Amino acid sequence: MYDTFQVRVHPAKSGSCWVTVAGELDVMSAPGVRDTLRVAIADYRSVVVDCSGVTFCDCSGLSALLAAVRAAQANGIELRLRAVPHSLARLLRLTHTGSAFTIEQPDVR
Numbered sequence: 001m002y003d004t005f006q007v008r009v010h011p012a013k014s015g016s017c018w019v020t021v022a023g024e025l026d027v028m029s030a031p032g033v034r035d036t037l038r039v040a041i042a043d044y045r046s047v048v049v050d051c052s053g054v055t056f057c058d059c060s061g062l063s064a065l066l067a068a069v070r071a072a073q074a075n076g077i078e079l080r081l082r083a084v085p086h087s088l089a090r091l092l093r094l095t096h097t098g099s100a101f102t103i104e105q106p107d108v109r
Contacts, residue, residue, distance in 0.1 A: 005029040006053075007036045016046035022053025025061030025088075033061065037068035041077050048104075052083035057091055069100050080104050 005023030012018055019040055025033060040047045049065070065081070072079035080102040084092070092098035 005032075007033050009036060009040050011044075012048075015044055016048070017044045018048050018050055020050045020053060022055075024056040025054050025064070026056060026058045027060040030060040030064040034064040034067055037064070037079075038071065041068065041072050041075060041079065044077070046078040046080075047072065048080050048082050050082045051085060051088055054085055054088055057088045062091060062095065062097065066097060066100060078102075 005025075005028075007019065007021050007029070010018040010020065017040055019036060021033060023029065037047070037049070047068075049068075054061075069079050071077075082104050084103055089098070089103075092101070
């Protein structure tokens with residue numbers, strides 16, 4: 001449901017941040033994600049996008065993530081996806097776009 005979608009930037013150690021994305025990453029929410037990631041890439045040297053709360057991702061959401069990774073690479077910024085849920089991992093695999101991203105798994109404690 002769109003009204004529960006959230007994207008937030010959390011500054012971390014010097015020059016880096018976490019961006020948490022939660023809810024459905026779709027045609028309605030993708031512009032906000034695109035804008036938030038654009039700002040994060042402009043403000044930080046390292047950006048980790050925590051996808052653990054993503055419940056759905058369509059082609060618009062994937063496009064926003066791809067635009068972010070391209071912008072990051074063009075500007076020498078490190079952008080990583082973290083805690084990618086199965087449904088998003090499947091979309092990346094089916095679209096052959098997974099190799100565009102550095103994907104890390106969450107810490108297991």
